[in-house]
Amino acid sequence: MDRPLGLLAELTYKCPLHCPYCSNPVAVPRAAELTLHEWCRVLAEARQLGVLQLHLTGGEPLVRPDLTPLITQARDLGFYVNLVTSGVGLDERRASELAHAGLDHVQLSMQDADRGAADEIAGARVFGHKLAAARAVTAVELPLTINVVLHRGNIGRIGPIADLAAALSADRLELAHTQYYGWGLLNRSALLPTRDQVVAAEHAVAHARATYGDTLEILYVVADYHESYPKPCMHGWGRRHIVIAPDGRVLPCPAAAQIVGLGIETVRERPLNEIWHHSPAFTRFRGYGWMSEPCRSCARKEIDFGGCRCQAFQLTGDASRADPVCQLSPDNHLVEAALRVVGPPHQPLHPRSNPSVE
Amino acid sequence: MTAALLLTDRPQLRRGVRAATDPLSDETVLLFPEGVLILNETAAAVVRQCDGCLSVAEVAQAVGEVYDDVAVADVMSLLRDLIAQKLLVANRG
Numbered sequence: 001m002d003r004p005l006g007l008l009a010e011l012t013y014k015c016p017l018h019c020p021y022c023s024n025p026v027a028v029p030r031a032a033e034l035t036l037h038e039w040c041r042v043l044a045e046a047r048q049l050g051v052l053q054l055h056l057t058g059g060e061p062l063v064r065p066d067l068t069p070l071i072t073q074a075r076d077l078g079f080y081v082n083l084v085t086s087g088v089g090l091d092e093r094r095a096s097e098l099a100h101a102g103l104d105h106v107q108l109s110m111q112d113a114d115r116g117a118a119d120e121i122a123g124a125r126v127f128g129h130k131l132a133a134a135r136a137v138t139a140v141e142l143p144l145t146i147n148v149v150l151h152r153g154n155i156g157r158i159g160p161i162a163d164l165a166a167a168l169s170a171d172r173l174e175l176a177h178t179q180y181y182g183w184g185l186l187n188r189s190a191l192l193p194t195r196d197q198v199v200a201a202e203h204a205v206a207h208a209r210a211t212y213g214d215t216l217e218i219l220y221v222v223a224d225y226h227e228s229y230p231k232p233c234m235h236g237w238g239r240r241h242i243v244i245a246p247d248g249r250v251l252p253c254p255a256a257a258q259i260v261g262l263g264i265e266t267v268r269e270r271p272l273n274e275i276w277h278h279s280p281a282f283t284r285f286r287g288y289g290w291m292s293e294p295c296r297s298c299a300r301k302e303i304d305f306g307g308c309r310c311q312a313f314q315l316t317g318d319a320s321r322a323d324p325v326c327q328l329s330p331d332n333h334l335v336e337a338a339l340r341v342v343g344p345p346h347q348p349l350h351p352r353s354n355p356s357v358e
Numbered sequence: 359m360t361a362a363l364l365l366t367d368r369p370q371l372r373r374g375v376r377a378a379t380d381p382l383s384d385e386t387v388l389l390f391p392e393g394v395l396i397l398n399e400t401a402a403a404v405v406r407q408c409d410g411c412l413s414v415a416e417v418a419q420a421v422g423e424v425y426d427d428v429a430v431a432d433v434m435s436l437l438r439d440l441i442a443q444k445l446l447v448a449n450r451g
Contacts, residue, residue, distance in 0.1 A: 003382065005394050050382045052394050080376060080389035105374045105391045143374030145391055171374060172391070217444050219392075 002236075003050035004276060007079075008243040008254065009039070011067070012059040016088045018123030018351035019111065021149050021191055023181040024059065025257060028355040031247035036066040038267065040073050042244060045272035047077045051242065057084035059246070062094070068101045075102030082107060084147075087133025088126055095136040106137045107145045107174070112153075113160035121153060123351040134168040145172040150223075151191040152342075155201050162208035166216045175205065176221035181255040183352045185314060188338060190347035195339070198226045225335055229300060230307025230323035237285035237309060242276065250275045252282055255310035259319045285309050290320055294328045363414060363438050365430075367448040370410030375445050377405055388445055395445065400425055404433055405440070410449055 013028050034042070043054070054074050061067055062085055074081045083098065084107045095106075108130065112118035115127040137144045146165045148154070154161070158175060165173040180188050193201070205220045212218065224231050234241050234253045243251040248266040251257060257264060263280030276282055284290065288301055295306040306312075307323020315324045315334045324331035363369075371377065375390045386402035388395040397405060403424060407417040418433040440446040 047381065050380070052378070052380065052387060052389055078378060078381065080378070082391055104376060104389070107391065141373075143391075171372075 002239045004046070004240060004242045005051060006053045006055065006241045007043075007046045007051045008055045008057060008241060009043075010058055010243065010245050010254070011039075011056060011061045011064050011070075012246050013355045014063045015058060015060040015086065015352070015354065016063075016124055017060070017086050017109075017126065018353065019121060019149070020123075020183055020187040020349035020351055021121075021151055021178040022183040022352040023179055023254060024352065025182050025255075026186055029247065030355075033246045034244075034248050034267070036070060038248065039070055042248075042267045042272060043070075043074055043077055043079070045267075046242065047079065049242075049273055049276055052078075052080060053082065054079040055082045055084055060086050060088065062086075062089040068097050071098060071101040071103050080104050085109070085133070086122075086126065087130045088124075089129075090133040090136055092136040092139050095133075095140045095142065099140045099142050103142060105143045105145065107147050108134055108137065108170075109147045109149070110134075110161070110164070111148070113157050113164045114154075117153060117157075121151075121349075131168065134170065138169045143172075144168070144170045145174055146170045147174045147176065149178055150175055150193070150201065151178045152193045152197065153191075155193045155197050158201055158204035159208060162212060162216065162218065166212055170216060172217040172219060174219040174221065175201075176219075177223035180225070181310060181314070183350065187349050189341055190349050192225065192338065192342045193223065194342050195226060198223050224308075224311075224325045225339060227325060228327045230304050230311075230325045232304045233308035233311075233323070236305040238276070238282035239286065239305075242272070250279065250281070252285070253308075253310060256281065259310065259313045262319075285319070292320060292322075294326075294330075295322050298328065363434055363441065363448055364450065365415040365434075366413050367450050368410055368413055369408040369417065369437055369441070369446050369448055371405070371408060372445055372447050377402075388440075390445060395443070400428060401436055404436055405446075408437075408446060 012033055071081055081103050082105045083103055087108045110130055111121045118127045119125045148161055178184050178191050209218050238252045243254050248268045249264050265275050265279045291306055295301050307326055309319045311323050312321045313319035316331050322329040324334045375388055378387055378389055380387045386397045403421050407420050418430045422428045
């Protein structure tokens with residue numbers, strides 16, 4: 001039996017940024033966030049299941065005033081604790097507090113190397129805060145990864161982005177193409193890069209790697225819409241990862257809540273161990289038995305697990321179909337059509353709004 | 359890419375990489391931002407010696423005192439692999 005290795009804890013959907021590529025759900029249920037006490041119980045249950053890594057994310061996890069005691073508890077339980085943050089509110093005092101609590105690593109989002117473009121896409125004047133946050137993280141000697149989501153508007157500035165990450169003494173730079181879920185899907189036609197842009201980006205990444213060598217590790221997460229085969233989404237459904245939404249819903253991936261009729265349960269109703277093993281949300285697409293053709297007889301099914309269930313649902317209305325990104329999928333024309341309508345460089349974007357939470 | 363490694367290098371885990379014990383299997387695991395690497399017993403013994411002070415030669419010697427069949431070349435090969443995976447740094451000079 002597979003066991004989960006990673007827990008993605010979405011502590012809140014609140015965020016000071018309004019990035020139009022956010023993969024958070026566009027509509028979130030009005031439900032109270034888990035309390036510190038509830039999170040501590042859930043973390044202990046996750047540890048017993050075998051989870052080794054905890055990713056604290058959101059929304060913006062720094063919004064939670066109880067983040068420090070949560071990290072302390074997580075480290076006491078033995079987790080590797082990674083904070084995924086916008087950096088807003090991360091001054092040196094807070095960074096030091098989190099480091100002392102046992103935080104292992106910080107992933108800081110940057111939107112662009114250009115201040116004006118960065119603040120425009122973030123929907124807030126935060127570029128300066130982010131530079132300060134990066135310096136605060138390295139000042140307290142926490143390892144720093146800078147994450148940049150790539151889209152049509154910034155994909156031409158990979159060189160300057162790498163220069164910025166190096167100047168900020170980041171250990172790693174992760175350049176990840178937009179994943180088209182939530183707000184990202186809503187804004188897809190304005191965010192999708194052209195094929196020429198993707199080719200140029202690959203050259204720019206190779207050039208940046210040659211420039212920085214071992215001093216800056218550069219990870220590049222490909223644009224799945226432009227690939228021939230799908231990504232091995234979550235390394236298989238219900239196989240390695242658990243996502244817990246702010247209100248305690250337990251999901252196999254951050255986008256799964258949109259799949260109608262999935263049978264999602266919450267940690268407020270049932271122990272995590274039972275949910276992992278028996279919840280319909282986890283068993284529905286676990287393994288290979290749910291597959292139809294062309295996946296069922298495909299030699300690649302153990303490589304990519306049929307791709308992304310949420311992408312199949314979003315594009316075809318049926319989560320059990322092959323990921324339409326796959327060139328073998330009968331629905332591949334849907335992706336091809338999306339790529340054909342890539343519009344002009346500047347199109348209006350729908351900025352991510354904040355949920356109304358009691 | 360094969361990472362260059364000298365017998366006089368003093369390897370240590372890269373910043374952000376932590377060795378821990380898997381509570382389910384009791385195996386040694388390396389934890390890092392994007393993943394988990396499970397180490398076999400001899401690999402774990404090698405990594406535990408990589409403190410940034412001991413040289414590669416000294417690491418191999420220390421592990422060789424506990425495990426009979428550990429060749430320096432095998433230790434070098436493991437360390438090169440971990441350096442290539444960005445889990446270990448060599449420290450030179």
